[in-house]
Amino acid sequence: xxxxxxxxxxxxxxxxxxxxxxxxxxxxxxxxxxxxxxxxxxxxxxxxxxxxxxxxxxxxxxxxxxxxxxxxxxxxxxxxxxxxxxxxxxxxxxxxxxxxxxxxxxxxxxxxxxxxxxxxxxxxxxxxxxxxxxxxxxxxxxxxxxxxxxxxxxxxxxxxxxxxxxxxxxxxxxxxxxxxxxxxxxxxxxxxxxxxxxxxxxxxxxxxxxxxxxxxxxxxxxxxxxxxxxxxxxxxxxxxxxxxxxxxxxxxxxxxxxxxxxxxxxxxxxxxxxxxxxxxxxxxxxxxxxxxxxxxxxxxxxxxxxxxxxxxxxxxxxxxxxxxxxxxxxxxxxxxxxxxxxxxxxxxxxxxxxxxxxxxxxxxxxxxxxxxxxxxxxxxxxxxxxxxx
Amino acid sequence: xxxxxxxxxxxxxxxxxxxxxxxxxxxxxxxxxxxxxxxxxxxxxxxxxxxxxxxxxxxxxxxxxxxxxxxxxxxxxxxxxxxxxxxxxxxxxxxx
Numbered sequence: 001x002x003x004x005x006x007x008x009x010x011x012x013x014x015x016x017x018x019x020x021x022x023x024x025x026x027x028x029x030x031x032x033x034x035x036x037x038x039x040x041x042x043x044x045x046x047x048x049x050x051x052x053x054x055x056x057x058x059x060x061x062x063x064x065x066x067x068x069x070x071x072x073x074x075x076x077x078x079x080x081x082x083x084x085x086x087x088x089x090x091x092x093x094x095x096x097x098x099x100x101x102x103x104x105x106x107x108x109x110x111x112x113x114x115x116x117x118x119x120x121x122x123x124x125x126x127x128x129x130x131x132x133x134x135x136x137x138x139x140x141x142x143x144x145x146x147x148x149x150x151x152x153x154x155x156x157x158x159x160x161x162x163x164x165x166x167x168x169x170x171x172x173x174x175x176x177x178x179x180x181x182x183x184x185x186x187x188x189x190x191x192x193x194x195x196x197x198x199x200x201x202x203x204x205x206x207x208x209x210x211x212x213x214x215x216x217x218x219x220x221x222x223x224x225x226x227x228x229x230x231x232x233x234x235x236x237x238x239x240x241x242x243x244x245x246x247x248x249x250x251x252x253x254x255x256x257x258x259x260x261x262x263x264x265x266x267x268x269x270x271x272x273x274x275x276x277x278x279x280x281x282x283x284x285x286x287x288x289x290x291x292x293x294x295x296x297x298x299x300x301x302x303x304x305x306x307x308x309x310x311x312x313x314x315x316x317x318x319x320x321x322x323x324x325x326x327x328x329x330x331x332x333x334x335x336x337x338x339x340x341x342x343x344x345x346x347x348x349x350x351x352x353x354x355x356x357x358x359x360x361x362x363x364x365x366x367x368x369x370x371x372x373x374x375x376x377x378x379x380x381x382x383x384x385x386x387x388x389x
Numbered sequence: 390x391x392x393x394x395x396x397x398x399x400x401x402x403x404x405x406x407x408x409x410x411x412x413x414x415x416x417x418x419x420x421x422x423x424x425x426x427x428x429x430x431x432x433x434x435x436x437x438x439x440x441x442x443x444x445x446x447x448x449x450x451x452x453x454x455x456x457x458x459x460x461x462x463x464x465x466x467x468x469x470x471x472x473x474x475x476x477x478x479x480x481x482x483x484x485x
Binding site: 004005006009010011013015019021023024027030033034036037038 | 409
């Protein structure tokens with residue numbers, strides 16, 4: 001090659017470099033036109049590769065990461081929760097474990113109620129049905145204390161279970177050897193049995209309801225299964241061997257503002273006592289204890305019948321709890337009967353003067369103005385030191 | 390006895406080119422029995438006019454100046470493949 005050509009090209013390149021065109025780039029561009037180039041990723045290929053990468057990541061995220069997120073990230077486990085007032089003004093007993101999903105609890109585990117009652121070593125697991133309004137929970141027994149979250153954990157087989165709803169209904173029944181509904185389930189509305197279902201290893205085989213005239217009427221039943229004439233009396237016979245009587249007694253001794261263990265489960269476990277009491281005209285309703293001028297505890301103490309004791313004690317406790325709710329919210333509608341769903345009017349005079357004294361003092365101490373006004377209207381001093389005026 | 394033979398004699402590069410590109414040009418030149426510098430010279434003579442036409446940094450006066458100089462190079466090469474019309478871009482014509 002002519003040296004002058006080479007020199008001239010060199011000179012041209014130098015001059016071009018002076019106006020900002022780099023020699024390296026110019027030579028590369030020229031060689032590229034002759035097909036000589038450093039192999040590099042084509043932009044189109046790069047785009048395709050990136051697209052495939054994104055699609056792959058998307059598939060992974062959808063089928064794996066997304067599932068993990070919903071299953072793991074939204075579960076919140078809290079331990080040692082103190083007592084509180086929750087949804088539908090429900091008293092929540094202290095829980096040792098609370099499991100929440102999407103900021104709403106699904107499970108509460110209890111094995112120590114502290115000052116609220118003795119569980120005698122039994123383990124409760126309240127499972128909340130999030131799809132039902134109002135709040136509905138089912139309480140199962142569990143064999144072991146909570147260890148780690150398991151959505152598929154089964155209740156203890158052959159054990160007592162109950163379903164409670166904030167509409168004040170309550171079902172009691174038992175589970176079979178595979179933790180399925182079994183035997184006779186009785187539904188109470190407040191403390192009155194109104195419906196019964198017969199179950200056979202997870203399948204309902206009968207339904208009976210209490211009519212307006214007070215008679216049990218069989219609605220439907222599967223051939224081969226006998227629906228008892230009086231489900232309340234038959235409950236403990238039909239379900240015999242499927243529940244622990246000590247657990248049932250433990251439940252009956254618990255005091256809750258809306259779960260009426262004593263006057264509901266008590267009727268199922270000790271139906272004979274109840275019927276005898278009815279025959280003797282010795283029932284609590286017959287005594288009309290709530291309208292008595294004497295403190296309920298005094299009359300209940302006179303009874304030798306355990307069922308009456310439970311019922312009387314429970315009703316008094318229930319009145320107290322409603323009063324405490326009124327104090328908590330500073331809202332007399334809890335006790336004046338003006339809001340039907342909050343129950344009938346509470347007769348404060350049916351409670352002991354000592355208890356009412358303390359209650360008044362607490363209202364004064366905590367500035368419950370509306371409650372103090374209500375109490376004053378009904379004959380109780382705003383600052384009560386001696387109970388009723 | 391004598392001086393040891395230098396096996397990897399250092400090659401003087403006539404142009405500032407990316408080392409990887411230089412290697413490619415070297416192998417291209419070797420397969421065609423040419424010098425590396427000659428391959429680059431030919432590529433410059435054939436395409437540099439077209440390349441600088443596409444650069445907006447070069448105004449028309451300068452472009453004409455460089456293209457005239459490249460014409461000289463092409464003539465000098467004489468029998469080099471491709472006439473001026475082949476390597477010049479059609480999209481940007483000389484205006485003077």
